[in-house]
Amino acid sequence: MSEPSPSEHSPFIRALRDASPYIHAFRGRTMVITFPGEVVESPQLQHVMQDFLLLHSLGIRLVLVHGARPQIASALRSRDIEMHYQQGERITSEEALTGVKEANGRIRVELEAQLSMGISNSPLATRPPRIASGNFVTARPLGIVNGTDFQHTGRVRKIDADGIADSLNNGAIVLLSAIGYSPTGEVFNLRASEVAARTATALQADKIIFLSDIAIPFPRQIHWQAASKTLNSSTALTEDSQQILSVAINCCRQGVRRAHLVDWHIDGSLLTELFTRDGIGTLINGDNYEGIRPATLEDIGGLLALIRPLEESGILLPRSHESIELDIDHYTVSERDGMVIACAALYRYGETVELACLAVHPRYQGLNLGEHLLERSLDWAYKNDCKKIFVLTTQAMHWFLERGFISGETSDLPIERQQKTDPRRGARILIKTIA
Secondary structure, three states: OOOOOOOOOHHHHHHHHHHHHHHHHHOOOEEEEEEOHHHHHOOOHHHHHHHHHHHHHOOOEEEEEEOOHHHHHHHHHHOOOOOEEEOOEEEEOHHHHHHHHHHHHHHHHHHHHHHOOOOOOOHHHOOOOOEEOOOOEEEEEOOEEOOEEOEOEEEEEEEOHHHHHHHHHOOOEEEEOOEEEOOOOOEEEOOHHHHHHHHHHHHOOOEEEEEEOOOOOOOOEEEHHHHHHHHHHOOOOOHHHHHHHHHHHHHHHOOOOEEEEEEOOOOOHHHHHHHOOOOOOEEEEOOOOOOEEEOOHHHHHHHHHHHHHHHHOOOOOOOOHHHHHHOHHHEEEEEEOOEEEEEEEEEEEOOEEEEEEEEEOHHHOOOOHHHHHHHHHHHHHHHOOOOEEEEEEOOOHHHHHOOOOEEOOHHHOOHHHHOOOOHHHOOEEEEEEOO
């Protein structure tokens, strides 16, 4: 049979296949996305709103937080009101608050109109999502700082996480402005980044995403602790960059798994960031990006999908669903956005431990995942007073030899393990002493 010829749709098919693990992993997850008022004034607005609707249609729980800086400035200019700043903060007077209310009200109406358009040529074209807005943010006055009364400039006191969760559970997109209300009926002008951050931490969101145009001199992925060190030592960051970066780091410190910084000027940047392996922005993670952790029963499907090609090529011994279920406590997995991309299993025989089923998804090789799993296995063996670790391998002999393993014999294995060894497989025995 001849090989099938490439289709003109091959790039689309390949992209959809690559995105499918992320589509599955993100379904039901909560994401808080904040974007500046400049987006609302941009020709990009409709594309950005369509991308939000697409995320919603894929089952992602969305909270959107918009800024309003240029709209507020315009509203105040039309009233000949000058906005004053002190200590990097806007002083919101009573008359300035009128412009703040007007700007935020106009933006909310515009965004609700855009989101009500639905997605063309899709079920959402006739059944757009519900948009939930309201008094979800309780605020307090910033007060008098170093002799300056900031009047109606405020800080977030509390987020109504239960109210937002109820709206999300009912299938709505939640839309928040940078405005908060006090129990006494006062209105306060807030920072959009603070509203987004406090909302993300209150909901323990999976992601907070900053659509911005700031330049961050970071690698593609960085842990929040390393990002914090860079923030404290860098003199090249602008004030806006420092503020957003500080907020993103604090979110990760307080339990939000990941913060993304994405340039909104690039069409489709949000989708590229979320649904491709390498993304397009900066990812600050609150845990190890690959998420090495003990396996659970929910990982069995992912484990089978990962190791099946290796079993078919003879690299790994065949393992059934039942055997993995029985041995699940022996497995460690590495995941990326809910997808199992690497695994290893440990079996203890007295003072000796076997490292088995070490596998890395072909798409994620070269990221040192095997190295990390081996290091974790050695650390576990050391902490549990094991003296040796061994592997049986048919094709990865040199990889283990380069990491301090030496050749062994069947007689070097625990008696119980010797009885399970099949000499017809021809696997090499490699052993490492645990220091």
